[in-house]
Amino acid sequence: MNNFIGRRQARTRINEALAAEGANERITVRGWARTVRRGKEVAFIALNDGSCFASLQVVLSPELEHYEAVVRCGTGACLEVEGALVASPAAGQRWEVHARQVRLLGTSDADYPLQKKRHSFEYLRSIAHLRPRANAFGAVFRVRSALSFAIHNFFRERGFLYVHTPIITANDCEGAGEMFRVTTLDAAGPPQLEGAIDWKQDFFGNRTGLTVSGQLQGELFASAFSDVYTFGPTFRAENSNTSRHAAEFWMIEPEMAFADLAEDCALAEDFLRYLVIFALQECAEDLAFFDERIEKGLLAKLDALAKADFESMTYSDAIRKLERAGRSFEFPVAWGADLQSEHERYLTEEVIGGPLFVTDYPADIKAFYMRQNDDGKTVAAMDLLVPRVGEIIGGSQREERLEVLEGKMVACGIDPQSLCWYLDSRRWGSCPHAGFGLGFERLLMYITGMENIRDVIPFPRTPGNARF
Numbered sequence: 117m118n119n120f121i122g123r124r125q126a127r128t129r130i131n132e133a134l135a136a137e138g139a140n141e142r143i144t145v146r147g148w149a150r151t152v153r154r155g156k157e158v159a160f161i162a163l164n165d166g167s168c169f170a171s172l173q174v175v176l177s178p179e180l181e182h183y184e185a186v187v188r189c190g191t192g193a194c195l196e197v198e199g200a201l202v203a204s205p206a207a208g209q210r211w212e213v214h215a216r217q218v219r220l221l222g223t224s225d226a227d228y229p230l231q232k233k234r235h236s237f238e239y240l241r242s243i244a245h246l247r248p249r250a251n252a253f254g255a256v257f258r259v260r261s262a263l264s265f266a267i268h269n270f271f272r273e274r275g276f277l278y279v280h281t282p283i284i285t286a287n288d289c290e291g292a293g294e295m296f297r298v299t300t301l302d303a304a305g306p307p308q309l310e311g312a313i314d315w316k317q318d319f320f321g322n323r324t325g326l327t328v329s330g331q332l333q334g335e336l337f338a339s340a341f342s343d344v345y346t347f348g349p350t351f352r353a354e355n356s357n358t359s360r361h362a363a364e365f366w367m368i369e370p371e372m373a374f375a376d377l378a379e380d381c382a383l384a385e386d387f388l389r390y391l392v393i394f395a396l397q398e399c400a401e402d403l404a405f406f407d408e409r410i411e412k413g414l415l416a417k418l419d420a421l422a423k424a425d426f427e428s429m430t431y432s433d434a435i436r437k438l439e440r441a442g443r444s445f446e447f448p449v450a451w452g453a454d455l456q457s458e459h460e461r462y463l464t465e466e467v468i469g470g471p472l473f474v475t476d477y478p479a480d481i482k483a484f485y486m487r488q489n490d491d492g493k494t495v496a497a498m499d500l501l502v503p504r505v506g507e508i509i510g511g512s513q514r515e516e517r518l519e520v521l522e523g524k525m526v527a528c529g530i531d532p533q534s535l536c537w538y539l540d541s542r543r544w545g546s547c548p549h550a551g552f553g554l555g556f557e558r559l560l561m562y563i564t565g566m567e568n569i570r571d572v573i574p575f576p577r578t579p580g581n582a583r584f
Contacts, residue, residue, distance in 0.1 A: 129165060130167050130168060148193065160174065164254075240252075252405070253571070263394070270386075279337045279344045284326065287538075295326060329350055331485075335551070336538070345369060365556065369551060392421050427470065431477045464503045488520055496513035509552050
C-alpha cells in the first residue's frame with residue numbers, strides 16, 4: 117500500500133507543472149495526447165490531464181526508447197511521461213517537458229472521434245461519453261465543479277445547514293403534474309381497484325414520483341434549523357425540446373426562517389454576485405476561452421453584474437412600463453399574464469440596464485405556498501432577471517398562516533390531507549419564512565455563455581434521449 121501511495125504522489129498535475137516557480141530535473145506527468153506532431157529533429161506532444169485548459173508540451177528526441185511507437189500513438193492516447201521540466205523557447209508557454217521515458221498507457225487510432233479539428237456542439241452531444249476531453253467541455257465541467265464548491269462555501273460561511281431532501285416523493289411541489297412516476301407495478305397489467313390502478317399494491321403503498329423540488333421538505337428543516345439549503349437533482353416530465361429545458365437538472369434552494377421577501381431578495385443578490393465573482397477569480401483561464409470562442413463580451417458582462425446595483429420594481433409597475441414601451445411584443449402584455457423572456461429582457465436591457473427584481477406577482481399565476489399580500493390579489497413573490505437571459509432566480513415569502521394556506525390549497529384543487537405533514541409546520545410553531553430556487557444549469561449557461569442546457573450538464577436527459 118505504501119508503494120502505491122508513493123507512486124501516486126510522484127505524479128505532477130499539468131496545472132501544477134505549468135505554474136511551477138522553477139525548473140525541475142525530474143517530473144512525472146500523465147494525461148492524454150491532444151496533438152502529436154513530428155518536427156525536423158524532435159517530436160512534440162500536447163499533453164492534457166484535465167486539470168487546466170492549457171496543455172503541456174512534451175518534447176521527444178529520436179534517442180528516446182520506443183520513439184517511433186510513441187510518435188505514432190495518435191490523438192487521444194494516454195501517456196505517462198518522465199523527464200525534465202525546463203524553460204520553453206516557444207512563445208505562449210513558460211515550461212515544457214523534455215522526455216526521458218514515455219509509457220503508453222492506452223492507445224488511440226485514427227477512428228478516435230475527437231481528432232484535431234473543430235466539432236459542432238450537436239455532434240459532441242452524440243458522443244457525450246467522450247466530449248469531456250474536448251476543450252470547450254473541459255472548460256464547462258471545470259467551471260461546473262468550481263461553482264458547486266462555491267455554492268456550498270457561500271452557505272457554509274453564512275451558517276446554513278445543508279439538507280439532503282428526497283429524490284422519490286409523493287408530492288408535486290409545483291402542482292403542475294409534470295412528475296416522472298416511480299413504480300414497480302407491471303405496466304402491462306397493474307392491479308386494479310374499482311376500475312383504477314390500485315397504488316396501495318405498489319412498492320411504497322401509494323403513488324410516487326421523482327422530485328420536482330426539495331422546497332417543501334426544506335421548509336420543514338428551516339422550522340428547526342432556521343437557515344437551510346438543498347442542492348441536488350430535480351426532475352420535470354415536461355415535453356419541451358428547447359435549449360433551456362431538460363428533464364433532469366440541479367437546483368439550489370435555500371430556506372430562511374424569520375425572513376420576509378426583502379430579506380429573500382437580499383440573499384439572492386448576495387448569492388448571485390458571490391458566484392459571479394468567484395468564477396471570475398477562480399476560473400479565469402476557462403472564462404477567457406468562453407469570452408473568445410463562445411460569447412464575445414462575456415467577461416465584461418460578468419464584471420458588470422458583479423459591480424451592478426440590483427434594482428427592484430413590482431409586477432404591476434413592470435406591466436405599466438411594458439405597456440408604455442411603444443413597441444409590439446410577440447406575447448401580449450396584460451396584468452395577470454406571466455412575463456415572457458422578451459418582456460424580461462426589455463426590462464433589464466432597456467429600462468434598467470442591469471439586474472432587476474420583479475416582485476408581488478398576481479396570485480393566480482404563482483404557486484399555492486406563496487404568501488398572500490394584503491391587497492388580496494398578489495403574493496409576496498420575486499423573480500431576479502438579468503440582461504440577455506431573463507429570469508435566473510425565482511422565490512417568495514412562504515405562506516405561514518395555516519388557515520390561509522389551507523384555503524389556497526383548496527382553491528388550487530389540492531387536498532390538504534395529502535400535505536398534512538406540510539401543514540403541521542404551520543400548526544405548531546409557525547413563523548415567517550422565505551426562500552428561492554436557482555437552476556444550476558441556467559446559472560452555468562449565464563456564466564459560460566453556452567447557449568444550450570444540454571452543453572452544461574454531463575449527460576443530458578431530454579425528451580427522447582436518456583443515453584449513457
